[in-house]
Amino acid sequence: RIYENHDSLINWFDGSIVHLQQSIDITDSKKAFHDACFDELTNTLTRRAGKELLEKLIKAAHQNCHGFITCMFDINSLKQVNDNYGHSEGDKLIITICQTLKKYLGSGDIFFRLSGDEFIVVFTEHSLQNVKEILQKVLIELKNSAQKNALPYEPSFTYGLLEVQSTSNYSLTDILNRVDEKMYEQKRSYHILKRQQDAGLQKQSDPSEKNNFSYQAEYLYDALVNSTDDYLYVCDVQSDVFHYPKTMVEEFALPGEYIKNAAAIWGAKVHPDDQSAFLASNQEILDGRANIHYVEYRAQNKEGKWIWVRCRGQMQYNEQGEAILFAGFIKKLGENYKQQLP
Structure with a gap:
């Protein structure tokens, strides 16, 4: 007692x-x-308690002329771990990352769970460079631990940092919004690199993927009427298999009509100067930050020519709010599309 x-x-x-x-x-x-x-799973502060402490810290920073560093991090590949190895393994991943990071925190630092896989850490006694070094040490320790324990996945996280000066007039909402933007900048870079790596692993499609491809027809119509026409593509989100028309397969020398990991394979045909915009737009859909896809870029056809295309699509959800189908059109704009613009 x-x-x-x-x-x-x-x-x-x-x-x-x-x-x-x-x-x-x-x-x-x-x-x-x-x-x-305190959060039951991670024993970090809850969202409400953490935000209250951060609010007090903002006021104290003005009075004491002492700034701080705010970090927001998001756990990588948590959904894949949950889907492939079960939610208990996903919980273990969250706990491992939090416990490892806690070893590097000081008594005046604040650590709280903002949402399911997003966390806030406020460093009160370190410079921006020191914080970067600490986070890299944590990532290295997680990687070494995963190799030592032969984990089938690598525990890691993507983070954004915001330096808050004592003279800054940021509110709590300002800080969270700004650090969220910085985290997603790194998140996009992380997924661009990962897609490029995946593209090198899969050069041709597996014919058996056709047997795994299916989609809910009742969700298709709404996606089509909100798109344009030319090359139609349909993706079954559950299996991550795209279906492309024969004419597009022939025009751009794709490995088949049914393609798994299509973002990497089709992305490899996108002009290097346009890949960032292409992959960033795809990542917004995957993150759930947008349900409509619209991007223009150059893609290389079978003759080696760079053809401007406009890609539109829409994500459809079932009654439970789960992403179930992604469909749309790719319209050819021609080689000299940009030159023709005023």
């Missing part, structure tokens, strides 16, 4: 001085306070 003790010296009825102690059992209220302030 936990007791709160109050001690005092008082004058008693007979004129003597006595010591009075009052003890209050606060075990239950202490537990209730802990449960309200």
